[in-house]
Amino acid sequence: MPVGRLDMATSGLLILTNDTRLSDWLTDPASEVPRVYLVTVEGRVEPGTIATLRRVAFGGLELGTLAPGAWREIAADELKRAFPGRPQPRKRAPSQK
Numbered sequence: 001m002p003v004g005r006l007d008m009a010t011s012g013l014l015i016l017t018n019d020t021r022l023s024d025w026l027t028d029p030a031s032e033v034p035r036v037y038l039v040t041v042e043g044r045v046e047p048g049t050i051a052t053l054r055r056v057a058f059g060g061l062e063l064g065t066l067a068p069g070a071w072r073e074i075a076a077d078e079l080k081r082a083f084p085g086r087p088q089p090r091k092r093a094p095s096q097k
Contacts, residue, residue, distance in 0.1 A: 003027060003058075004035075012037070012055030013063040016071075021087045026059070031082065032060045059083050 002027045003015040017023055025031050036057035041049055041076075056063045060082030066072060 006055065007053075009051065010037075010053040011068060012053075013058050013061065013066075014055070014063065015058060015061070015074075022083075025087050026083070031085070035059075 001017060001020070003017060006012065006014055006084045015026065017075065026033050034057070034078055035055055038054045038056055039051050040054075041051045054063075061074065061078075074082075
């Protein structure tokens, strides 16, 4: 599932996860996870000016040099460093055979 969304005029970092607790925490405004955007505007900045946004960071994760349309996995230790206040995943019960 995608965490958050990117609008039509927005590109950049999008997190995909199967961890619903992490997704809920990241999108909850009470968690106050910062997002960083680069804004490109042609001409003067005025109400109604068309701008493009590029999300370059989500919490402690940075887009870096990842090309548009490319993806990479996030290691568990990187996830811990990027979102230190995040809820821990639930432990799965052992399967019974």
